[in-house]
Amino acid sequence: MKPVYANTFGLHKVCNSEGEIMEITLDATYKYMETAMTVTANGVETVSAPTAEQVVSIVMNRASALSLRALLDKMLKEG
Numbered sequence: 001m002k003p004v005y006a007n008t009f010g011l012h013k014v015c016n017s018e019g020e021i022m023e024i025t026l027d028a029t030y031k032y033m034e035t036a037m038t039v040t041a042n043g044v045e046t047v048s049a050p051t052a053e054q055v056v057s058i059v060m061n062r063a064s065a066l067s068l069r070a071l072l073d074k075m076l077k078e079g
Contacts, residue, residue, distance in 0.1 A: 006030055006055050024065045026058045 006028035014022045034051040037044055060068065 008052065021062050021065075023062075024060050026056075026060070028055045028057075029053060030055055 008029045008031060010027040010029075012025045012027070014024075016022050029052045031050060031052045033048045035046060035048045037046055039045075
């Protein structure tokens, strides 16, 4: 089993026509090396390539995004 931990984050926002933020999407992915065996004329070769897989996509409204921000700020200050 591969260890699963998020190490890449992406944010996307959706605004209305007045420019107000309507929702924010937080995407989390993790990266790992994927290994494949190939058979060639020279024998068996192992090929490794980096790949990424999406772990979660969280859609938040403005209020929940601000709450998450406040919680993160609080936790970082206490640390």
